[in-house]
Amino acid sequence: MSWDDLVTTALLGTARRPFDDTLLPGSLRPLVPAGQDPARLLDAAALLAVARRVRDPLGDPVAAPEPAAPDRAPVTGPVATAVLADLLRTKDSPLLLEFLDVAARAGRVVAPEALPALLDVGATNRAVADAAAGVLGNRGRWLAAQREDWRPQAARVATGDGGWEFGSTRDRVDLLRALRREDPAASRDLLRGSWSGFTGEEREQFVAELAVGLGPEDEDLLEPALADRRRATRDRAAALLARLPASAFAHRTAQRAQACVQHGPAGFHVEPPAGLDEAARRDVVEAGVAPGVEPRSEGVRAHWLRQVVAATPLGHWTALVAGSAADVLAVPVDGGWAPVLREAWAEAAVRQADPAWARALVPTASEHVRAELLAVLDPATRARLVADLLVRGTPDAAAATALLRDCPAPWTPELGTAALADTVRRSWPASAGVRVRERLDLLGHRLPPAQSAALEAFALQPALTDAARAFAVRALEVLTVRREFHHALSLPLEAP
Template identity: 30%
Template structure:
C-alpha cells in the first residue's frame, strides 16, 4: 500500500471555518445545557451546534475529556463535539487508545487506516469521506485487491457520504468483482451518478430504446426494445429475469430508465414538467413514470422532484417530496395547497429539509392546522383520540425545535383561545420550550 497524501492535501478540499485569533471558551452554563440536550438527544442540538460553531467556541481544557466521551457516545454529533474539543481533544486521542476512533487529520490518521482494528479503519474512512472523499476513494482503490469480500462490501456501503465523480474508477472496477453482492452494491451507487461512464452507457441504451416521435399529431415517446441483451448490459446490472410477472422487456426498460440521467428526457421533451406530460405509448407509460420516479430519488434531482410535486400534489411519492426545492415547498405550503394534509405523513415530507427556523408563514400555517385539531378534539369531550395532542406528538416536537422565536406569542394566543385543557398545555409548553431555545442560544450569543 502506498503512502497517504499529506495532511495538508487531505484537508484542502474542505473550507473550514476561520476561527478568531483567540477562540472563546464555552461558558459553564452552556456546557451544562449541552449535556442536558445530549442526554435526551434533543431535536434542538443541530441549532445549538450551528451557533457554537458560528461563534468559534472551544471547550475549556478541564471539560475536553467530557466532550471526547460524548463524541464516542453520540456518533450523530461526533464531528461537532470534536470541533469543540479542538486540538487538545486530538492530543488526548493520541494518548488514549480507547479514543483512537476520534483521531482526525493531523493526528496520525495513516495509522488508523493501516490499523488491524476494523473500527479504526471505518472511523478514518467515514471522517475522510466528509472532508476529502477523493482521498478516501483513492486509498480504498489502492487497498482493494487485498481486502476480503466482506471489507469491500463494507466500504462500498460507506461511500454514500461524499459520493461523486471521484468514485467513478473505483465503482467501475467493482462491476467486475467476483462477489455478486459487491457488484450489486456498485450498481446501486452508480445509479446515483449521472455523469459517470456507467450513466453514459445507459444514455446510449435509452436513446436506442426510447425515441421521440414528432408525427403524426404531436410529439410522443415511442419504445422499441431489443430482442436480447449483450454481455455489457449484464455487467451494468440489467438482469435477464422477470419482474413480478410483468414481462422481461418491461423489466429491462425499468432498469435502464432508472439508471439513465434525467437530463436525457429533458433534452427530448424540453423540461421535467414537459416530460411528465408528454404522450407515451400506453403499454409503456406506467413503467416510464415509475422509473422516472426512482431516478429522481436516486439522482436527487430537485427540478424533477418539484415537477412531480406540482403535478401530483398530495399523492406525490414522499421520497420525491423531500427532494423538491425547499423554497418551492415553502411557497406550496404558504399558498395553501397542503392545508388539508399538513399534519399527516404527506405533510411532514413537505417540511423535511426546510431550513430551521422555519419561516413564520409556514409556522402560521402549521399552527392554524393544530388549532383546528384542538377545536375538533374539544368537541369530543375526551382526553384521547385522533385529534388529541397525543396524536400529534412528533409535530409538536418539531414545533418546539423548528418554529421561529417570533411564533412564541402566536402559540400563547392559541393556548388562550382553545377550550381543550390538553391542547392548552401543548401550546403553552411549546411556547416555553421555544423560549428556552432562545435563552440557550443567547448564552452563546452574549458570551465574549
C-alpha cells in the same frame, strides 16, 4: 507497546505484524519468556492486563502530557454552557445536535467544564461526535486524546499513522471522506491498492463516499462495483456512474433508453423492452427478478421499462427535448405509459441526487416518493416547497406531518408560519393523540425560536383536549430552551 498495539497485533496475526517486545514498558520486558511470537504475545498481554488493573506500577514512569495549545476561539458563555449541561444530562439528541451546530456557526468552542460530559456522549453517539468536532477546540481534542474511549474524537486518523492499514471501518470511512474533500487522487490510490481486501460493508460505504468530488477519474473504481456481490454497492455504483455523462455506463443506459422511448412530434412513443440481455441485467435490473415474475404488482415489461429509464442519466432526457426537467415532464406520452415514466424519473432523480428534477417532480409526486425527492433538495428549497404545499392545503394531517418531518431544524420563518397555520386549522380530537403529539414535537424542535408566541397562542386555544394542550406546553418548553441557547450563542463574543 500499548494495549491497543497488542490487540491489533493479535487481530492481524504475528505473521503479518511481528511481536516487538522492545516496545513494552522496561520493567515488564524481562518478564516475557523466550519462545515463538504467538506465545510471547499472549504472555505479554497477560502481564500488561495485570499491570493495567493495578494502574501499571511495574511500567516505566509516565511523563505528564504536554499542555493543550490555547484556544483562540471564544468559549460558550455561562448561560449557553448551563443549557448544554442540561442537554447532555437528558441526552436530547435533536436539541443537542442543534446546539452544537449553532455554536459552531457562531465560532464558539465548548467551555472546559462541559467537555468531559460532551466527550462521554460522543463516545457512544456518532452523530454527536461528528457535530462536536467543530466546537471541541484544542483543549477538547487534547482531553479526548487522554482517554481510550474518547480518543477517536481527538483528531482525524491519518494514513501515516496506520489509520488506513490498521484502523477500523469507521476510521477508514472518516479518512476517505476527508481525502475526498482535500485530495481525491490520493483517495483513489488508497482504494485501488486494497479494494479486493475490503469487506462487503466497507465496499458499500466506500462507494458512497465517492459521491464527494465525483469525477471522470472515478469511473474505473465504480465500473467493477457493478458486479459486486452486495446489491447496495451495485446500486450506489450505478447511481454515481449515471452522474458521469461521459462514462461507458451512461452511454450504455442511454442507448437502451433510446430503444424504449423515442421522442417525436406527438411526444414520447414507448415500446417496453421484450427482454434484457446479461449486460443490461448487470446495469439496470433489480436483483432477484426473474422473467415471468411480476414485481411490484406491475407486468414484467413495465418493470423492465422502469428499470431502464431509472438507470439512465437524466441529462439524456433534457438533451432529447432540448429543454428542462419541467419541459420533459410536459411532453405527452402514448400508450398510458406516463405513470411508469414519471415513477422511473423520480427514482432516477433520487439516485442521481438531481435537484432540478426533484424540484420539478415534487408537486405531483405520491407521498412516499415525495419525501425521497425532498431529501435531494437543499434545506432552503425544501422548506419553500413544503410551505407552498401546506398553504395550498394537504388534506391528510399525517401526510402534512410527514412533509414537515423531512425538513431539518431550524425551519425558515416561511415554513414555520405555514406549519403553525396548518396546525391551527386542523381539529385534533382525543383519538388523534399520537398524531398531535408528533406534530407538536416537531413544532417544538424545529420552529424558528422567534415564533414561540404563536405556539403559545395555540396552546391556549380552549378547543384543545387536555392531552393536546399538554403536548403543546411541552413543545413550548422545548422551544423556550432553543430560544435561550440561540440568544446566548448570538451575544457578543468574549475572549476565551
